[in-house]
Amino acid sequence: MTSNTSPEAVSLLMPEVAGLIVEALNLDMAPEDIEPDAPLFGDGLGLDSIDVLEVALVISKRYGFQLRSDSEDNVRIFSSLRALSAHIVAQRTQ
Amino acid sequence: MTAGAGAPAWMREAERSHLPILRLMVWLSLRLGRGATRWLVAGIALYFTLFSPRSRAASRAYLHQVGAATGWRATFRHFFAFASTIHDRIYLLNGRFDLFNIEVHGTEALHATLSSQPGLLLMGGHLGSFEVLRSVGRGHAQLPVAMLMYADNARKINTILETINPSASADIIPLGQIRSMLEARDRLEQGTLVGMLADRGLGGDSTRITDFLGRPAAFPLGPWRVAAMLRRPVFFMTGLYLGGNRYRIHLEPLADFSAVERGERENAIAAAVDRYADRLAHFCRIAPNNWFNFFDFWQS
Numbered sequence: 001m002t003s004n005t006s007p008e009a010v011s012l013l014m015p016e017v018a019g020l021i022v023e024a025l026n027l028d029m030a031p032e033d034i035e036p037d038a039p040l041f042g043d044g045l046g047l048d049s050i051d052v053l054e055v056a057l058v059i060s061k062r063y064g065f066q067l068r069s070d071s072e073d074n075v076r077i078f079s080s081l082r083a084l085s086a087h088i089v090a091q092r093t094q
Numbered sequence: 095m096t097a098g099a100g101a102p103a104w105m106r107e108a109e110r111s112h113l114p115i116l117r118l119m120v121w122l123s124l125r126l127g128r129g130a131t132r133w134l135v136a137g138i139a140l141y142f143t144l145f146s147p148r149s150r151a152a153s154r155a156y157l158h159q160v161g162a163a164t165g166w167r168a169t170f171r172h173f174f175a176f177a178s179t180i181h182d183r184i185y186l187l188n189g190r191f192d193l194f195n196i197e198v199h200g201t202e203a204l205h206a207t208l209s210s211q212p213g214l215l216l217m218g219g220h221l222g223s224f225e226v227l228r229s230v231g232r233g234h235a236q237l238p239v240a241m242l243m244y245a246d247n248a249r250k251i252n253t254i255l256e257t258i259n260p261s262a263s264a265d266i267i268p269l270g271q272i273r274s275m276l277e278a279r280d281r282l283e284q285g286t287l288v289g290m291l292a293d294r295g296l297g298g299d300s301t302r303i304t305d306f307l308g309r310p311a312a313f314p315l316g317p318w319r320v321a322a323m324l325r326r327p328v329f330f331m332t333g334l335y336l337g338g339n340r341y342r343i344h345l346e347p348l349a350d351f352s353a354v355e356r357g358e359r360e361n362a363i364a365a366a367v368d369r370y371a372d373r374l375a376h377f378c379r380i381a382p383n384n385w386f387n388f389f390d391f392w393q394s
Contacts, residue, residue: 041272048316049269049270049271049272049273049274049275049276050275050316050319050320052272052273052274052275052276053275053276053278053279053320053323053324054319054323056276056279057323067276068276069273069276069277069279069280070273070277070280071273074272074273074276075272078272
């Protein structure tokens, strides 16, 4: 299966991923208010590692792949909504 | 205990001991043995009794709340119990289980739960000895145990203790990183028991106010969210220090989130927090000197 990992495909997916995050964490904000390039963890959106787990679980349910705990890329993946969306575009199985 | 500015009061509580002194204490403890160095430990407890008015006030307020005797002697005994458990970490990390009389209550229930589903969460608190709990996994029950804890917290002590037994850090999952809870998820899937301390929040955490020893106190919801998300059974755990060389570990079923649906989560978490606070209070009454939160827990 080849997936389209173009920047356009990533931008297209971002609103959906933002919606999943807002819903999973009951955030008191609209999905479109999540800044595409602001950090998700710590400063920025302010997620903690429990929130990360919650996001990881909805991602695995929706897109059919697991975020690994031993991945060196976690810092990069959670560096922004755009980075997370790009990771999903590249890894999704459904 | 070291922590940056902006951390909650318990994290800001400055660590008074300095590295060379701690190193010297560890060296003396290993060289001269537990019996001989307990006098030094008593001296340290006395020092804190005399020169740490904030910790002293916290000890007094707690002892009053639990219904124990208060006063200088009572506070000294309280600090001595705390200092003893830290001192004993040196020996426990060194595998010297022969020095201690450790009773374990509740392993049958634990094994019964594990036989139907490997991997469960152990919720502890700053009550009793942390190290004696970890050593159960290593020494006694032959169960893989990993503790979620702040690498920053008591960092100085940990760096020194790790030099005693470097392999001991393998069963620590550091908190405060992106991957912390993902690692907890993976370890649970491998059948590991994952321990967390559920009596202190991190500031900014959501909490639930519930009765603790007759007064309302705030307990963090984070640990319970993890249990609910990962749908795991939860056991209460504590390793009470009973004086001398005696410890008693208590493990008891507290809650089970394995069949809790998302919609029922909130209620199940609330019930679990209340029960946790209740068990914590129960063991405080049994062994009052084991409460090691030396700050105003009720934040009055």
